[in-house]
Amino acid sequence: MKPPIKRGGIYWVPDRLLTLPPDYDRDPHPRRAVVVISGDAEHENPDWPIVLVAPCSSQSSRRTRYCVKLSQGVGNVQKKCWIRVAAVQPIAKYDIGDYVGRLPAHLLEDVYVNLAEYTGQV
Secondary structure: OOOOOOOOEEEEEEHHHOOOOOOOOOOOOOEEEEEEOOOHHHHOOOOOOEEEEEEEEOOHHHOOOOOEEEOOOHHHOOOOEEEOHHHOEEEEHHHOOOEEEEOOHHHHHHHHHHHHHHOOOO
16 A cells, blocks of 8 residues: 655656656656645545646756755655756646655745745745
8 A cells, every 4th residue: 555645745756747848858767756745635535636746857957946956865865856846737646656755844845935936926
């Protein structure tokens, strides 16, 4: 049985299911780490099929001012990467794979602040 999906959790998902513009020269991997940013109430609802995630990327050349840096080892990630806040997207619950780790609270807060800024909420 899979562990429960939790806000701030880092999970593996099939990379082919994600969009990371610009995609024209992207080399898809078998899997990619994502950070779950949707709330736990819907994760626990068996009738709600969607989870909102922010993909992670190790490509520094594609980072934007909205990306949040995730250092190697933080949240059990294998290497430094960037949480691509501007690329948040829905994914089906059943596509959420293995649990990697948990994003520290201060970095999760940075993700939400950057998302609010990107969407013009602040």
